[in-house]
Amino acid sequence: xxxxxxxxxxxxxxxxxxxxxxxxxxxxxxxxxxxxxxxxxxxxxxxxxxxxxxxxxxxxxxxxxxxxxxxxxxxxxxxxxxxxxxxxxxxxxxxxxxxxxxxxxxxxxxxxxxxxxxxx
Amino acid sequence: xxxxxxxxxxxxxxxxxxxxxxxxxxxxxxxxxxxxxxxxxxxxxxxxxxxxxxxxxxxxxxxxxxxxxxxxxxxxxxxxxxxxxxxxxxxxxxxxxxxxxxxxxxxxxxxxxx
Numbered sequence: 001x002x003x004x005x006x007x008x009x010x011x012x013x014x015x016x017x018x019x020x021x022x023x024x025x026x027x028x029x030x031x032x033x034x035x036x037x038x039x040x041x042x043x044x045x046x047x048x049x050x051x052x053x054x055x056x057x058x059x060x061x062x063x064x065x066x067x068x069x070x071x072x073x074x075x076x077x078x079x080x081x082x083x084x085x086x087x088x089x090x091x092x093x094x095x096x097x098x099x100x101x102x103x104x105x106x107x108x109x110x111x112x113x114x115x116x117x118x119x120x
Numbered sequence: 121x122x123x124x125x126x127x128x129x130x131x132x133x134x135x136x137x138x139x140x141x142x143x144x145x146x147x148x149x150x151x152x153x154x155x156x157x158x159x160x161x162x163x164x165x166x167x168x169x170x171x172x173x174x175x176x177x178x179x180x181x182x183x184x185x186x187x188x189x190x191x192x193x194x195x196x197x198x199x200x201x202x203x204x205x206x207x208x209x210x211x212x213x214x215x216x217x218x219x220x221x222x223x224x225x226x227x228x229x230x231x232x233x234x
Contacts, residue, residue, distance in 0.1 A: 035223075037166075045158070045166060045215050047223035061222050062121055095165055103171075105156050105219040108181060110165035 002026040004034075004096050004111035011117045012086050019082040020114045022096030029077035030054040033099045035107055036070065036081050040092040048094075050104060051079060086118045122148055124216055124226035131232040136206050140229050142199040142216030150192050155199030156217040157190065160228075166215065172199065208233050 007021040022034060036048040049060035051070040058070050069082040079096060094116060098109035125143040132138045142157075144150050154173040158166040168181040172190025180188065187204040199216055211233045216226040 044213075044228040045160070045225045047217075047225060049222070059222060097165075103179075105154065105217060105223060106168055106171065106179070106181075107158075107166070108168050110167075113165060 002098075002109055004098060004109055006094075006096055006111040006114045009115040009117070011119075014086055014088055014118055014120055016086050016118075017082070017084050018086055018116065019080050020094060020116065022079045022081075022111050024077045024079075024098065027098075030074045032101055033104055034070075034072065034079040035097045035099055035104075036068075036079075037095045037097060037107075038092045039095065039113075043092075048081075050099070053077075053079065086116075088118050088120075090116060091118045092116060121222075121224055122218070122220060124218065124224060126214075126216060126226040126229045128227070129230045129232065131234055132206050133234050134206055134208060138203045138206055138210070138231055140201040140203070140214050140216075140231065141193075141196075142201070142226050144197050144199070144218070146197065148220070150197045150199055151194060153218045153220070155190060155192070156219070157188075157199075157201045158215045158217065158225075159212045160215065161212045169201070169214075203231075206233050 030053045033050045035050045038046040048064045051058045053072040053074045072079045093113045095113045096111040097107045100106040154171045156171045157169040160166040170180040189202045191200045213228045215228045
């Protein structure tokens with residue numbers, strides 16, 4: 001079964017750093033992009049960007065450039081989303097997802113989401 | 121990044137049809153883009169429903185019933201998700217998306233099946 005399993009919920013303070021993870025299984029992890037999508041409480045979906053595990057090529061949406069870093073360790077089929085300085089506005093549910101190999105806009109596999117709460 | 125417009129809410133009764141719209145800004149033509157549609161039920165990750173570029177370029181997600189379909193209204197510069205034979209399980213948030221170099225989601229429409 002193809003699946004993405006994300007790390008557990010996090011409670012952090014503003015100014016702290018954080019790295020959340022997304023581990024893929026059941027498919028050839030290096031060959032498929034991994035996308036990250038943010039959903040603030042009660043709000044809609046925001047596309048953060050994508051990373052290609054095969055070569056770590058990253059495409060961040062303009063709104064998230066300089067705000068987060070995406071990385072991957074293909075040896076353990078895991079992608080990461082990293083903040084060096086968290087803000088309260090980073091409080092959200094973060095999904096990793098796998099776009100289809102033929103069209104990166106078709107996102108057909110989703111992780112369960114990681115809830116990040118940032119509060120003083 | 122373009123800003124897509126979706127009505128915040130829509131409602132219909134079981135068995136009826138729903139027409140959800142996604143309007144592109146006037147400076148980009150709906151003709152240029154495939155319109156992707158995602159469904160998100162409460163507490164669940166989104167689900168890819170379908171994309172529509174033209175009548176000859178469409179695709180539906182795995183297991184998505186044929187009562188979900190897409191189209192475009194060119195004069196209105198709008199993508200449309202049409203759901204026929206509404207069922208209570210269709211109650212969800214529906215997001216459109218385009219890909220002008222990177223994905224852009226619309227704000228979503230909450231569909232209530234009364």
